Amino acid sequence: MYREELHLPEDSKWPSIFTLLIGNAYLIVGVVQVLSSLQWITPIIGFSDLIGGFLLIIIASVFLTGVKPLLENNKEGYAFVAVGYILAALLFALQILVILTNGLGWFLRFEDWIAWNIGNDITPSLWMFVILMTGTGSLWVIGNMRDRIMGVTEEGSQE
């Protein structure tokens, strides 16, 4: 697939702002998870995995590295955003599989799963991806609406 077929937006201003926001969100949540797992702050349910916290920080750094080129309208910035999405999706998919298999164990009433609680499996990697996708979807809808309105305005002014 060549660059032209990727349909990257011409103006990178809003994608760069969104990437900055999402990168910082991953960074903050990752740091909180690390601190929570080390019990340096009050332990939070779902924030117990130390390595999971570091992984969120890595995803954050991928997003944040893409901010600068995007601000300069350099299309290479989208590469960082794409890889950030892929890594976030990977951890999300993995957590979904964990919930499904744990749910299966609980359903079959296996000893190790009797006390299983889905709340413990709702980790930041899961809900952060939901937030990421919701934000992306919203940005896409807003962008489309803006293009449509701008298109109508331009057509109106031409008439």
Add this chain to the structure above:
Amino acid sequence: MTPPEDPSLEMEFDIEDEIDPQIILANERYEVIGRILCEVYEPGEEKWTLSDMLDRVLLHRYLGLPIFIVTMWAMFHFTFEISRVFMEMIIQFFSWIGAYTSQIPNPILASLLTDGILGGVGFILTFIPPIFFLYLAISILEDTGYLSRAAFVMDRFMMKMGLHGRSFIPLLLGFGCSVAAVMATRTVDGKSNRLTTVLVSPLMSCAGRLPIYILIAGIFFPTNAGSVIFLMYMLGIVMAIIVAIIFKKTILREESSSMLMELSQYQIPTAHGSFRHMWDRGLLFVRTAGTYLLAGSIIMWVLSAFGPAGLGVPIDESFAAILGRLFEPIFMPLGFNWQIVTGLIFGFLAKEAVIQSLAIVYAVGGVALESALLSTMTPLTAIAFMVFVLLYMPCLATVGAIRKETGSWRWTWFSMAYQLVLAYIVSLLVVIIGGVFFV
């Protein structure tokens, strides 16, 4: 061709004689390709593909390695967490069969079937799901084209340490099987580089060690078992690099050469291809379990059920106990009891045999494996045990492969000896340092 008269040219001739003709051919081919490309190719923005786009990040100077770590963690987390429920299903199945075999009127046959075969091979077969999932994950990574990129990511670090970048490919294959890793060192340029890679590839954690990590991490670190297993694999990579540096700076000095490697475009793996690879590789484990491990479990049962006084002796007076106690004093500083030592001795044949032996020894002794391990080991000893298993000789087949690839018994013995010493020292350090900080 007439030999050159100039002595310097003669020297070059000798060096070239040692280089694989395939590499010379490949280099020549790339030179021709390069010349043609210079004449006909004009780089332009339009040629920036999705693959190039991903490579810009995945092979990034600073982000490449952290992304590789995320991928590896995801692979081991997937392997461990997803397979747990399927392992439990197999355990329940063998418990159900065991309930019938233990009722057989002949006590010797009942013990052989229940404690020996079901307790040994049956127990090992419960690890089919994680091994199949590990192979599935490796197949997906290979099929996407990311695994070859991982070698590139590591190349920069390995070159800085005086190693050959291409050495990382056999090391990555070592995640699956150490024999395959040793055989794959044929792709490494230079005698010294190749020998170094042969010697360090067994330090990469193969699939045979996975059951041990799953069992021990699951018992002692149930909430973070996936991360503990991931750290064991990372430790394998780190130890391989450290040992390689030591070898390159001492006994195997040679200049490193740059890596030339073709990177294919990224692809979406097909379900058929990935599952096929998983099945082919996983089947090998099932075959091993059905042949060598079955024979091993019968031998182990005989050693556990018989003693100098005959059949049905207490486990402490069995041949297995005598064997384990013979070497127990050496492992006393590590906190390993005779049962673990016996398991480690059988682990020389194949790493799966370590857990199999432990299961049989405890089953014949009438104790459940999990509670027995919890009562005889501390979490620190458990880590030392996993580290020892990670670093000492993977299996007899790997010894054979090293002998074949090095063509020397001297290097083969050296390989076995240094790994044993390394395993002992690092495990001891775990116990000492861990004892200072955590006890």
